[in-house]
Amino acid sequence: MTNPAIAVRAGARVSIEVINAHPDTAHGLVITASAVTSGMPMMTAQPAFPGSALWFPGNPAAAGMHAGTLTFTADSPGTYRYLCAVPGHAQKGMTGTFTVN
Numbered sequence: 001m002t003n004p005a006i007a008v009r010a011g012a013r014v015s016i017e018v019i020n021a022h023p024d025t026a027h028g029l030v031i032t033a034s035a036v037t038s039g040m041p042m043m044t045a046q047p048a049f050p051g052s053a054l055w056f057p058g059n060p061a062a063a064g065m066h067a068g069t070l071t072f073t074a075d076s077p078g079t080y081r082y083l084c085a086v087p088g089h090a091q092k093g094m095t096g097t098f099t100v101n
């Protein structure tokens with residue numbers, strides 16, 4: 001799946017493992033309440049929930065990939081957006097919807 005629409009129940013404990021298969025490009029994942037994907041998301045995107053941001057998956061693994069996990073509680077119903085926080089990446093399509101209901 002590419003940029004799947006994600007939906008969870010309100011109050012759910014959410015854990016997302018992020019794997020960056022680009023050995024030489026940083027990426028991140030932020031679930032944000034902001035609908036804005038222009039400008040510089042890294043500077044403007046605020047996490048919608050405490051812990052719902054993984055800025056730059058680091059710690060290169062033996063395979064050369066970068067991985068990280070973000071964990072948070074989706075405690076407020078609403079329609080959110082996830083995006084890659086690296087400038088320019090969300091505009092290139094690294095974004096999708098995250099719904100809490």
Ligand SMILES: [Cu+2]
Pocket residue numbers: 026027028084085086089090094
């Ligand atoms: Cu990216």
